[in-house]
Amino acid sequence: MKKTLTTLLIALTAVLFLSGCVERNLPVLPGDQSGYGQDNGSSAEDEENIDISDLDDNMTESGAVLNEGSQKVARIAFPVSEYAKLARTGKGTIKGQIYVSDGGGQKILGKGTRLYLNPKTSYSDQWYRESYIGGHKMQKADDRLFNYLRFTSSDANGNFAFYGVPSGSYYLIGTVKCGTECGYDVPKNIRIATLVTVKGNQVVKKDLVGSMY
16 A cells, blocks of 8 residues: 555656646747747737737828828739848847927827838838828738738837848838827827838837927
8 A cells, every 4th residue: 555655656746847847938028039020029929919900001091181082092013023032031120219209309209109110112112102201092002011011019118129120121110199299189190101221230220200290
């Protein structure tokens, strides 16, 4: 009987020991991810649950009010060959702060807002020219574009960072929500975009600054 109990205790101890040695999936730290279509601030296990509800607004909408009967601008054909030439991995870093300014030193920070890196191609050039600069609404972006975007979120001070960025030029895009402090009766999302270039393992400091007016 004692021998049987001893054997059971040994077996139980072995099971408990081995269970403590099972490999666990550790959370991915912010900035560890470097692939396209990923959020630099999310863990890999949360990737399927990333909220990208603002994606089409940033890539499609102008924020301008269209006149009745106005039509959305047709997009050019998605340039598959251009995107196929883009590097998929890199060592560059792009960091900065997102905010809107009144020109007199007052800043409204973009807290916890989504930011995108959209590779500069003829496809994104059209978006920048027609939507961001021209203020026109555009047709829905091709779904394949998502595979080439990088995105992250700013912190409570509007600071953001993209890591593992391949060499190249990108449209850096984000929005800041601003209400009465910007003179609006109701909160409004102010979209901001600028061009940024990174080479090799450069650390590029680039603030994303918009105007209240």
